[in-house]
Amino acid sequence: MSSWKTPDHASYDIVLIGGAMMGSSTAFWLSQMGYHGRVLVVEMDPSYANCSTAHTNSCVRQQFSNELNIRISQFTADFIRNINEYTGDERVPSIHFQTYGYMYMSGDTEFNTTLKELASLQRSLGAETEFLSTDEIAARYPFYDLDGITGGSINTKDEGYWDGGTVFEWFRRLARERGVEYCQNKVTGLRRVGGQITHVELASGESIACGQVVNAAGPRAATVAEMAGLALPVEPRKRYTWIFSAEDPLDRDLPLTIDPSGVHVRQDGPRTYLAGATPDHDPAVDPTDFSMIDDTWMEKAWPAIATRIPAFERIKLVTEWAGHYAYNVFDQNAVLGRHPDISNFTFLNGFSGHGLQQSPAMGRATAEWLMHGSYRSLDMTPFSMERIVEGRPYMEKAVI
Ligand SMILES: Cc1cc2nc3c(=O)[nH]c(=O)nc-3n(C[C@H](O)[C@H](O)[C@H](O)COP(=O)(O)OP(=O)(O)OC[C@H]3O[C@@H](n4cnc5c(N)ncnc54)[C@H](O)[C@@H]3O)c2cc1C
Numbered sequence: 001m002s003s004w005k006t007p008d009h010a011s012y013d014i015v016l017i018g019g020a021m022m023g024s025s026t027a028f029w030l031s032q033m034g035y036h037g038r039v040l041v042v043e044m045d046p047s048y049a050n051c052s053t054a055h056t057n058s059c060v061r062q063q064f065s066n067e068l069n070i071r072i073s074q075f076t077a078d079f080i081r082n083i084n085e086y087t088g089d090e091r092v093p094s095i096h097f098q099t100y101g102y103m104y105m106s107g108d109t110e111f112n113t114t115l116k117e118l119a120s121l122q123r124s125l126g127a128e129t130e131f132l133s134t135d136e137i138a139a140r141y142p143f144y145d146l147d148g149i150t151g152g153s154i155n156t157k158d159e160g161y162w163d164g165g166t167v168f169e170w171f172r173r174l175a176r177e178r179g180v181e182y183c184q185n186k187v188t189g190l191r192r193v194g195g196q197i198t199h200v201e202l203a204s205g206e207s208i209a210c211g212q213v214v215n216a217a218g219p220r221a222a223t224v225a226e227m228a229g230l231a232l233p234v235e236p237r238k239r240y241t242w243i244f245s246a247e248d249p250l251d252r253d254l255p256l257t258i259d260p261s262g263v264h265v266r267q268d269g270p271r272t273y274l275a276g277a278t279p280d281h282d283p284a285v286d287p288t289d290f291s292m293i294d295d296t297w298m299e300k301a302w303p304a305i306a307t308r309i310p311a312f313e314r315i316k317l318v319t320e321w322a323g324h325y326a327y328n329v330f331d332q333n334a335v336l337g338r339h340p341d342i343s344n345f346t347f348l349n350g351f352s353g354h355g356l357q358q359s360p361a362m363g364r365a366t367a368e369w370l371m372h373g374s375y376r377s378l379d380m381t382p383f384s385m386e387r388i389v390e391g392r393p394y395m396e397k398a399v400i
Helices: 021-034 067-081 083-087 107-125 136-139 164-177 218-227 295-308 355-372
Strands: 011-017 039-043 102-106 130-132 153-156 161-164 183-186 187-194 198-204 209-215 236-247 256-258 263-265 273-279 313-330 335-339 342-349
Touching: 011 021, 021 039, 021 083, 021 164, 021 342, 021 355, 067 083, 067 107, 067 355, 083 164, 083 198, 102 107, 107 130, 107 153, 130 136, 136 153, 161 263, 164 183, 164 355, 187 218, 198 342, 209 218, 209 355, 218 236, 218 313, 236 295, 273 295, 295 313, 313 342, 335 355
Parallel strands: 011 039, 011 209, 039 183, 102 256, 209 342
Antiparallel strands: 102 153, 130 153, 187 198, 198 209, 236 273, 236 313, 256 263, 263 273, 335 342
């Protein structure tokens, strides 16, 4: 392809493969931490039209089942609120953060118990998750039809929608201004000599020498890992999003409501709402497949939404899209840090649908790892590749 660009240098201290949210967060944090080495971001699609970051729903929650994931989201909230201090740059605008919360609905007493346990874990870490009876839900959100619902949990502190797109732009912009080079090219191979990657091979034909390599290739992460001879249990899985307008908008913000059917819906604009669902048949797909060919909307999503919120019987579909989760089939959690067999290949993968909100913490952790060989703020070692190699899942149960 003639639009490939040749990097400015023949060798770099760090090469990041993929320059979307995770690659750019890492590039930003390296620059923020004063890294002096030469950093190259290789990105095959600088329009970012097809990456996960472009198809996200951009929500953040504290309602995870895993303590580390809760702490990561708490850092995200702090980062969003104090972005000028974190970036040291007054030009960065304040980031829109709409904290209507997530409403996890339960349809049986067993799940009630799980939600209560999780709420108590989340509260012990500073979240404000409450378990509500159906009467309490009805009093706060009278628009729901609660037939079949036995309770629900909600947290309206630091949970809801945030403007991840603006943060992405500033990650990129600040990294570039501070000397990180972004190059439009595709990594087609990795030259491995024993336990080291020595060169990154580009679609344009060049081989670039590298000190360290980071796999930030999103749903294509397993393909990049394969180039180093490594297996990574991360698959591109298709996820649908629909935006609709309501003839009779609700009289208050709709929390991101997760129905027992798995369908979710939240406030988007003043009269528009965003819904999402997992197709019932959910195989690994080609990362170029964005088709909306199945009937998930008509057969699954809209019926569930209109049943739960009767006002949504009169709606108009405004737009829809398919995107890809980088889905970790092993334990639905991130894979971070090095592979035991290769000393300079770093994973930043497998975010399974919660990567946008994790990007500030994951980029910071990866920059720490690259600079110091250890984590300095949040300890991310539970996400290491070792757990996969050794068959020890580090589960995240709350995956939407
Ligand atoms: C429908 C949907 C809804 C979501 N909603 C949420 C949400 O509400 N909250 C949340 O936290 N997360 C959400 N996510 C997940 C989140 O969007 C992702 O986890 C996050 O954007 C991942 O960023 P990334 O940089 O790892 O991957 P990507 O954004 O996919 O970027 C990977 C980049 O690598 C590049 N690349 C790949 N291979 C190569 C190569 N060989 N050479 C050069 N470049 C390469 C690609 O071009 C791409 O730009 C959602 C995802 C989807 C699809």
